[in-house]
Amino acid sequence: xxxxLSVQPYKGTRDFYPQDMHYRNWYFQVVRSVIESxxxxxxxxxxxxxxxxxxxxxxxxxxxxxxxxxEDKKDRKVAIRPEMTPSVxxxxxxxxxxxxxxxxxYSVANFMRYEKPQKGRLREHWQVNVDIFGAxxxxxxxxxxxxISNILKAFGADQKMFKIKLNNRRFFNDVLKYILKVEDESIxxxxxxxxKKTKIPDEKYKEWLKEIGLSQQKIILLDKxxxxxxxxxxxxxxxxxxxxxxxxxxxxxxxETGLDxxxxxxxxxxxxxxxxxxxxxxxxxxSPENKRSLFGGGxxxxxVGMFKDFAISGIGFGLGDVTFQNFLEIHSLIPEHIYKKPxxxxxxxxDVPLKEYFKISTLLRENNISNFIYFSPDExxxxxxxxxxxxxxxxxxxxxxxxxxxxxxxxxxxxxxxQITVKQDELISKLKEMx
Amino acid sequence: xxxxLSVQPYKGTRDFYPQDMHYRNWYFQVVRSVIESxxxxxxxxxxxxxxxxxxxxxxxxxxxxxxxxxEDKKDRKVAIRPEMTPSVxxxxxxxxxxxxxxxxxYSVANFMRYEKPQKGRLREHWQVNVDIFGAxxxxxxxxxxxxISNILKAFGADQKMFKIKLNNRRFFNDVLKYILKVEDESIxxxxxxxxKKTKIPDEKYKEWLKEIGLSQQKIILLDKxxxxxxxxxxxxxxxxxxxxxxxxxxxxxxxETGLDxxxxxxxxxxxxxxxxxxxxxxxxxxSPENKRSLFGGGxxxxxVGMFKDFAISGIGFGLGDVTFQNFLEIHSLIPEHIYKKPxxxxxxxxDVPLKEYFKISTLLRENNISNFIYFSPDExxxxxxxxxxxxxxxxxxxxxxxxxxxxxxxxxxxxxxxQITVKQDELISKLKEMx
Numbered sequence: 001x002x003x004x005l006s007v008q009p010y011k012g013t014r015d016f017y018p019q020d021m022h023y024r025n026w027y028f029q030v031v032r033s034v035i036e037s038x039x040x041x042x043x044x045x046x047x048x049x050x051x052x053x054x055x056x057x058x059x060x061x062x063x064x065x066x067x068x069x070x071e072d073k074k075d076r077k078v079a080i081r082p083e084m085t086p087s088v089x090x091x092x093x094x095x096x097x098x099x100x101x102x103x104x105x106y107s108v109a110n111f112m113r114y115e116k117p118q119k120g121r122l123r124e125h126w127q128v129n130v131d132i133f134g135a136x137x138x139x140x141x142x143x144x145x146x147x148i149s150n151i152l153k154a155f156g157a158d159q160k161m162f163k164i165k166l167n168n169r170r171f172f173n174d175v176l177k178y179i180l181k182v183e184d185e186s187i188x189x190x191x192x193x194x195x196k197k198t199k200i201p202d203e204k205y206k207e208w209l210k211e212i213g214l215s216q217q218k219i220i221l222l223d224k225x226x227x228x229x230x231x232x233x234x235x236x237x238x239x240x241x242x243x244x245x246x247x248x249x250x251x252x253x254x255x256e257t258g259l260d261x262x263x264x265x266x267x268x269x270x271x272x273x274x275x276x277x278x279x280x281x282x283x284x285x286x287s288p289e290n291k292r293s294l295f296g297g298g299x300x301x302x303x304v305g306m307f308k309d310f311a312i313s314g315i316g317f318g319l320g321d322v323t324f325q326n327f328l329e330i331h332s333l334i335p336e337h338i339y340k341k342p343x344x345x346x347x348x349x350x351d352v353p354l355k356e357y358f359k360i361s362t363l364l365r366e367n368n369i370s371n372f373i374y375f376s377p378d379e380x381x382x383x384x385x386x387x388x389x390x391x392x393x394x395x396x397x398x399x400x401x402x403x404x405x406x407x408x409x410x411x412x413x414x415x416x417x418x419q420i421t422v423k424q425d426e427l428i429s430k431l432k433e434m435x
Numbered sequence: 436x437x438x439x440l441s442v443q444p445y446k447g448t449r450d451f452y453p454q455d456m457h458y459r460n461w462y463f464q465v466v467r468s469v470i471e472s473x474x475x476x477x478x479x480x481x482x483x484x485x486x487x488x489x490x491x492x493x494x495x496x497x498x499x500x501x502x503x504x505x506e507d508k509k510d511r512k513v514a515i516r517p518e519m520t521p522s523v524x525x526x527x528x529x530x531x532x533x534x535x536x537x538x539x540x541y542s543v544a545n546f547m548r549y550e551k552p553q554k555g556r557l558r559e560h561w562q563v564n565v566d567i568f569g570a571x572x573x574x575x576x577x578x579x580x581x582x583i584s585n586i587l588k589a590f591g592a593d594q595k596m597f598k599i600k601l602n603n604r605r606f607f608n609d610v611l612k613y614i615l616k617v618e619d620e621s622i623x624x625x626x627x628x629x630x631k632k633t634k635i636p637d638e639k640y641k642e643w644l645k646e647i648g649l650s651q652q653k654i655i656l657l658d659k660x661x662x663x664x665x666x667x668x669x670x671x672x673x674x675x676x677x678x679x680x681x682x683x684x685x686x687x688x689x690x691e692t693g694l695d696x697x698x699x700x701x702x703x704x705x706x707x708x709x710x711x712x713x714x715x716x717x718x719x720x721x722s723p724e725n726k727r728s729l730f731g732g733g734x735x736x737x738x739v740g741m742f743k744d745f746a747i748s749g750i751g752f753g754l755g756d757v758t759f760q761n762f763l764e765i766h767s768l769i770p771e772h773i774y775k776k777p778x779x780x781x782x783x784x785x786d787v788p789l790k791e792y793f794k795i796s797t798l799l800r801e802n803n804i805s806n807f808i809y810f811s812p813d814e815x816x817x818x819x820x821x822x823x824x825x826x827x828x829x830x831x832x833x834x835x836x837x838x839x840x841x842x843x844x845x846x847x848x849x850x851x852x853x854q855i856t857v858k859q860d861e862l863i864s865k866l867k868e869m870x
Contacts, residue, residue, distance in 0.1 A: 004741065004742055004743060004744075005485070005487055005488055005491065005525075005741050005742050006485065006742075007525050007526075007528045007529035007742050007743070008529070009480070009481045009525075010481050010483045010484060010485065010511075010513060011511075013481030013482070013483065014481065015478075015479075015480060015481065015525075015526045015529065016478055016479035016480070017478055017526065017530065018476035018477060018478055018540065020478075020479075021476070021477045021478050021479055022476075022477070024479075025477065036776065036805055037800045037803075037804075037805045037806075038800075038805070038806075038807055039778045039805050039806060039807035039826065039828075041453035041456070041457070042453060042456045042457070042460065043450075043451055043452055043453055043455075043456050044450075044451035044455075044456055044459075045444070045450055045451070046444045046445050046448030046449065046450065046559055047448070047482070047515070047545060047547060047559055048445045048448065048503075048547070048559070049444075049445060050440070050441065050445065052440055053440055056440065068483075068505075068507070070503075070505030070506075071505075072503070072549065073549055076445075076446075078445060080482070080515075090440075090442050090444075090450075091442075091450045091452065093442045094442035094443070094450065095452065100822065100825045100826075102810060104807065104826075105453065110482060112482060112483070114507065114508055124481055124482055124483070135810050137810050137811060139789065139808070139810045139811075140810060142789075143807075143808070146793075150800070253789060253790075256788065256789065256790040256793075257789070257790050257793045306439065306440050307439055307440050307441075307442050308439060308442070309439075341471065343474045353691065354574065354577075354688060354691065354692070355688075355691040355692050358581075358691075358692045365472045365473075365585070368472075369472075370471055370472045370473070370474050371472075371473075371474060372473055372474035372539065372578075373574070373578070375537060375570050375572050375574045375575060376572060376574075387535065390535045391474065391535070391539075393474075
């Protein structure tokens with residue numbers, strides 16, 4: 001063995017073998033069917049985008065550290081998409097005059113970020129993105145919360161397993177402005193630190209706050225803010241604000257529609273991206289051993305501003321495959337046997353010409369029964385059947401020269417190795433009965 | 436408007452709006468269902484691969500001119516996959532000891548090549564890849580031909596619309612060796628020129644042959660070879676060869692199984708990639724105005740050799756979305772209305788609380804009826820209904836305060852604007868009847 005190339009996939013990416021793909025297809029199918037039940041339509045975007053759409057609006061970490069960015073042969077600076085929002089914003093901007101908002105759009109796509117691979121974080125991951133564009137009404141926020149609850153319920157999760165934690169960026173900003181009494185740029189920097197709060201040690205958190213200029217007194221006040229309820233914060237603020245009004249309306253509708261058992265207010269939810277402006281939320285695993293954010297999203301008012309002078313807002317979320325798989329595993333929500341379409345083996349003998357097996361195979365396919373013909377008639381039947389079992393087949397067709405003459409055919413159940421013989425024209429009805 | 440970013444997708448790539456995605460999903464669903472009816476399993480690979488897997492075996496044009504290649508932050512040279520074969524070979528090699536060949540594997544994925552965008556050629560395209568690994572028997576070649584015929588038939592194409600043109604690389608090499616009497620390296624170079632034959636002017640074709648050292652006499656002989664039938668070539672060769680045996684066996688089985696009406700021998704089929712070794716084929720549009728190759732594939736004997744010292748062969752094909760869409764359009768094979776799951780609008784009035792509409796929406800979803808609630812009760816019913824039509828809804832639920840009191844509900848057919856009123860507990864059965 002000399003100069004053999006590595007069989008490892010690129011760092012932080014995964015090979016999906018059939019059993020992995022089978023899981024992934026099941027997973028996204030559950031999510032898709034909930035999303036489509038709300039009338040959402042699927043879209044997709046190119047893999048590469050111009051680099052500048054990520055520098056304009058995304059969180060700084062993505063644009064500067066996590067992008068896979070390079071120049072093409074004509075010196076265009078391009079990046080592999082690290083998230084969906086800038087791409088879909090571009091698409092909406094491009095056809096804004098002919099589209100009829102509100103748009104209920106979703107996509108299932110892969111994304112790449114240059115991260116240090118670790119549990120729950122890979123360089124390439126798959127994510128479903130769900131957004132409502134052009135509906136600046138609280139009903140849209142409610143619909144998104146409703147979709148999220150129903151996705152979790154569709155996987156069999158109940159209210160003890162997860163919690164949707166809600167906040168509002170306008171409210172967050174107003175609390176910092178009127179209670180903590182800090183200026184706009186400080187608010188932005190504080191939001192970045194708060195977003196990392198649960199992921200870093202407490203000392204580091206306080207150190208960072210000091211670094212951005214918060215006094216000891218204000219850090220204590222910020223702690224007090226975090227331990228306060230929504231009502232207490234409203235009282236401390238003592239001014240009217242759109243953030244308060246929006247949160248009040250949203251929580252009223254959440255209660256009215258029975259979604260309150262899944263939701264709670266949490267002032268520490270801010271989301272890392274700069275583009276969020278209104279409602280923000282994160283879905284948390286509620287089990288004590290896995291208290292982490294599973295996914296999240298929120299409302300962004302200036303969706304297409306970097307492309308066109310046009311006011312359109314959006315609200316949505318992204319749900320990946322990696323973190324959420326951990327959640328499903330911890331709560332034993334992955335079925336032991338994910339449904340697979342049954343497959344039938346057509347075994348072969350030397351004394352029957354291939355064309356006879358070919359006819360049976362065609363007949364089965366015409367009746368929507370997946371099947372394959374064993375390649376080599378040189379192998380003994382036992383070996384053919386063991387191969388079929390490994391490939392997940394449940395039944396085998398056995399046809400020898402005698403049976404061919406008698407216009408008969410045998411069906412073998414692979415699990416029990418029991419066999420029945422039927423007339424050829426009864427084959428399909430018998431197979432359908434047994435599958 | 437100052438400093439607005441471009442809304443154009445990256446050169447040679449496409450945005451898929453919902454109607455485009457709806458087409459793409461339909462297209463690949465037709466292909467998938469045929470492939471799965473033969474017992475194939477889906478796999479997927481990472482977007483990026485190490486650069487060196489493309490320099491080892493692919494056609495030179497891809498490795499040197501068409502790759503999107505760059506260095507990551509740790510100076511690893513990586514490429515966006517331009518095709519599937521090297522990636523899947525790596526996956527097979529990685530787990531060769533635990534996999535049970537033959538493997539029937541397929542994938543649906545996107546690929547990027549730095550091409551000059553033109554009709555039928557984009558920089559990013561989507562392709563289904565279908566392969567049988569580890570079955571060095573002619574039955575596998577037959578199965579692949581059978582799958583291709585059935586994919587085309589599943590789209591409604593008949594034998595007048597397409598032709599599967601077959602050749603064999605071993606046979607091609609032997610013909611050049613024994614009739615044209617040229618050496619191995621010349622054979623390789625001639626195969627590259629022949630692969631381009633139909634795409635370039637005849638003068639250029641002859642110029643290229645001269646450049647690689649073919650005499651005028653041999654160029655004339657090569658012309659004669661191309662105008663010869665399989666039988667004539669066999670006679671001219673006057674030696675026994677594996678290529679002849681394989682082609683004879685394959686054409687015998689093709690005839691036996693009734694696939695001969697879709698197939699023909701064509702000595703000019705060689706395929707661009709160096710890795711093909713046995714059967715090669717291309718599917719041609721048979722209509723006079725579009726005589727072009729739609730897609731193709733073949734057998735490669737040394738699948739995993741660059742990764743492991745292990746003998747495993749494969750045969751398969753790749754079927755893209757771009758060229759094939761042209762074919763479907765030319766032959767009017769795209770249905771006027773691609774099936775879409777019906778959607779119901781739930782219209783809103785001011786005098787009914789949102790929670791009542793929410794209950795109906797939930798009830799409909801529980802009965803597998805996709806629906807959405809109109810966001811604003813401020814809009815007149817007419818506007819709500821027009822919006823629903825634009826979104827492809829066929830029915831609308833109408834519930835005012837009086838109906839709520841009477842436990843009644845109205846269903847409006849959007850096309851005719853006719854309306855019926857039913858008891859609330861009859862809603863689902865009536866909807867199912869009308870959808």
